[in-house]
Amino acid sequence: MAKIPTPLNSSQIKNAKPKDKEYNLADGQKLSLRIKPSGSKAWIFTYQRPYTKKRTNLGFGSYPEVSLASARKLRTEALILLADNIDPQEHKAEQRQKNELAHLNTLEHVAKQWHEVKKTSVSASYSQKIFRALELHILPKLGKFPIHKIKASQTIEVLKPLAEAGKLDMIKRVTQAINQIMTFAVNTGIIHHNPLANITKAFESPKKRHQLTLEPKELPALMKALSYANIQLLTRVMIEWQLHTMSRPSETAGARWEEIDLEAKLWNIPAERMKMKRPHTIPLSPQTLELLEIIRPHSIDSEYLFPSDMKKGQHRNTQTANMALKRMGYGGRLVAHGLRALASTTLNEHEFNPDVIEAALAHTDKNEIRAAYNRAQYLEKRRVMMCWWSDEIEGKNKNDDNVVKLMRDQA
Incomplete structure (x- = not known):
């Protein structure tokens, strides 16, 4: 029967002197204190690996940095792992790796x-x-x-x-x-x-603020101000294009010639350029087609409808329209994104189908099947509505209630 060693005490550990060769002081249950010729003292846990039964050592650290009580605690943890056939050395390596990975994941x-x-x-x-x-x-x-x-x-x-x-x-x-x-x-x-x-x-919740926009009755004044504004031609057309197409500032600023289908009279915006990552098609009215002809000579060498003046190969900044509106005296009253709200309000006031309006604005329908159906179903209705809206922008619908009614009924 193997002799059970007497547990160590603090005095034994402190008084242990180095010898010519290293030696161990056993504390029992596989724990020993190794004394080296240099005088250093280190805790060693000697055990057999699960399954292979190969004898090996696991270091618990040096004394006095690791006290007798701490070494015994580590021994208890190792014995618990061994009881579950878990190698304490492998477990320690896994924990170290997890800790390193956790600290890398800043x-x-x-x-x-x-x-x-x-x-x-x-x-x-x-x-x-x-x-x-x-x-x-x-x-x-x-x-x-x-x-x-x-x-x-x-x-x-x-x-x-x-x-x-x-x-x-x-x-x-x-x-x-x-x-x-x-x-x-x-x-x-x-x-x-x-x-x-x-x-x-x-923190306090922010007060809900709507995008600055105008009342429908202010549209004629806006168009008059735009026609007399001291701004570049491409910037003026950029604002008009966004107004006619009801598109977002980023969609307009980044519009590419390859997205324009002149034969079908459509603007096909790919999913990666849309807010909700879904492709969007906008029917082009005669007025928007005219705008394309106006800007073509000025952007013929660019892939963009509205190329940047400052950065070759890039499109105009999404804030260009906002800066122009401020110079026109609309600061604090209207932002480029508010042009969409102006269109929506006008069309709703004239009782166009709300679903057709929402489809034109590229607002998301959470029902994917219905959304796909609506995009296809509403395209021609949207074409009629967009043509009416372009006429409204130009003031052609004034005193023409029969046309308005016809357009609304068809939508």
Whole structure:
């Protein structure tokens, strides 16, 4: 019967002197203190590997950095693993690897991974806008932190300056983005739960604000101001094109000649340029076709309808129309995106089919089958409506109730 060693005590360990050769002081249950000729003392756990029964050692660290009590605790943990046929050495390596990986998964690293996925479901301009907000307000202070160590309290602290500045819309945008990043991390197995799920409750909710727009009765004055405005021809046509087509500023600014089907009189915008990543087709009225003829000589060498003056090979900035509207005296009254609201209000007032209007605005129908059906079903009805809208912009519908009624009935 093997002799059971007497457990070590602190005095034995402190008084253990080095010898010419290293030797062990046994504490029992596979734990020993190895004394080396140099005088260093290290804890050794000697065991047989599960299944192979090969004898091996696992170091628990040096004494006195690792005390007798700490070494015994590590021994107990190792014995529990062995009871479940788990090799303590392999378990330690796995834990080290997990810890290293967890620290490599910083908030910035995971945010970039999330952004690559996010870009596939929203427009390029919108995804860039979201990530830019993170780069400005979150990543400088939290980006280098391992994502599993990000806490609600520190995130709220980082966002407080925005709240104090009254930038509640930015807080909403940033908290939505960072929550999506955390959810992405949960779904990909990087973390187990989202600790930031309720941080929005730490701030006031922003007041809902609609895009600045005009009343339908102000449309003639807008068109008159546009005709006399001291702005470049391409900028003027850019604003008119957006107004006639009811498109978003980014869709208009990035419009390409290859998207125009003159024979079918259609503007086919690919999914990657749309906000909701779904292709959108816009029937072109006679007026929009005329606009194309006006700008063709000025953009014949470009792939874009509205090429940039400053950056060769690029399109005009999405803010070009807004800057022009400000110079025209519409600052604080109208933004480019508000042109869509102006069209929607006018068409609804004239009792066009609301579903046809929504289809023209490329608003998303959550029912995929119905959305696909509506796109096909409403195309010709939208063509009639878009032609009416272009006539309305030019003032041709005034005092012509019969035409209005006919157009509305056909829509």
